Amino acid sequence: MDGSDPWARFEEWRRALDSLFDCAPVEETPAAFHGELVGYQLDPVLLGASRASAQRFHRDEARIAAAGVDHLLIQLYQSGRCAFDADGHAAEGRAGDIVCFDLSRPMTSVTSDLETVSLVVPRQMLRLAPRALDGLHGAVLDGGSAMGRLLSDHLRSLLSVAPGMNAADSRLVCEATAGLLSAGLASAAGASAVPEILIAPNVQAVQRFIEMNLTNFDLSAEMVMKRFGLSRSALYRLFEPLGGVAEYIRQRRLSRAALRIGSVGRGRGAVARLAHLSGFASEAAFTRAFRSRYGIAPRAVLQDPQGAGGWHGGRGPAVDDWLHAWMAGLSAAVR
Incomplete structure (x- = not known):
């Protein structure tokens, strides 16, 4: 930087x-x-390395609304430390730690002089149960743990080979990285929770398919059956513990709506826009389902998110294309 x-x-x-x-x-x-940053596109993952002086970072609802991305930012702190508030969850990452931020939710942080390796990863790429993914905002993987050391070594190696990687290698490496990230982030949630968070392959495949198609109005039990060659009874048995596949789809759509409610603005058409982004065919059906689950109309939350009584953002306990263009231009912008 000159x-x-x-x-x-x-x-x-x-x-x-x-x-x-x-x-x-x-x-x-x-x-x-001083500030230095270099980035690489490893479709569908974005990889970056940065070194910068102490500063404050803030990601608010306006920035979330401007892009509407559904990605996770995963950062390895090679040196320095970062104290942060991830939408109400306060914690700190130190040198060696790996921290996950959900880019669909607000956050603030204060850093010392800091050196990082970062990945921007589509949410649906990770092999975790949806409820686990929704709780990863601000999760810290201890750099001294076995999984922390293993994942740190992988991220550093990935950074070293990225400049010479071709498209075929990139796809294979991203698949391997997704598996390791999933295990590492599951570990960050606590060793006792790992068996419940990582999903069996058959359930995982169907749930990942559902996550990737939540905004598709045609998503249904019939669509899932056709995609996976399942009979209705087999699909029923698979999702019986979750209340059935139709109910599971509805609840996942509502959960995504709750997490993205700050990204649609507050003006005319905001509820309809949120319904559309969440995969509901009509505003009326979305409003009924949202009120049934959360006890409040989505319009009330949009108009006054802080004052909406009983609203907890649909979250559990505290715990795109524009990105490619943005990352591609970073190296030239901030060297």
Whole structure:
């Protein structure tokens, strides 16, 4: 990053990251600010490495609404530390730790001078139960744990080979990375929870298919049966513990709507837009289902999210294309 004016250097950095975060220097005058970032596209994963001075990061509902991405940001802190609040869940990542942020939800953080390796990963790529994915915002994988060391080594190796990787290698490596990330993030939720979070292959395949098609109005039990060659009775047995496949689809759509409710704005048509993004064919059907599950109309939450009594954002306990263009331009912007 060139230029002798510290504010000019920081402004260059801030503009480069503006699509994802609002940045501010920790010091009143960033006299010695530096920032370096390089990125690689390994479809469908984005890989980046950065080194920067201490600063504050903020991702609010306006930035979430501007992009509407459904990705996870997974960061290995190679040096430094980061204290953060992930939508009400406060924690800290230290050198060696791996932290996961859900880019569909707000967060703030304050870092020291920090060096990171980062992955931006589509949510549906991870082999985790949907309820586990929804609870990963702010999850910290201890860098001293076995899974932490293994995943850290993998991320560093991935960064070293990325410049020379071809498209075929990239697809294979991303598949392997998805499996390792899934195991590592399951471990971050607690060793006792891992057997319940990682799913059996047959259930996993169907659930991943459902997750990838939640916004498809044609998604139904019949569509799942045709895709996997299952009889109605076999599909029923598979999803009986979850209340049946139709109910499972409805609940997943409602959960996604709850997590994305801050991304559609508050103006005219916001409820209809949220219904459409969540896979509901009509605003009326969506409103009825949302009220039935959460005890409040979606319009009330959109108009006053803080004052909506009884609203907890549909979350459990505390625990796209534009991204490709953004990442591709980062190296030139902030070297």
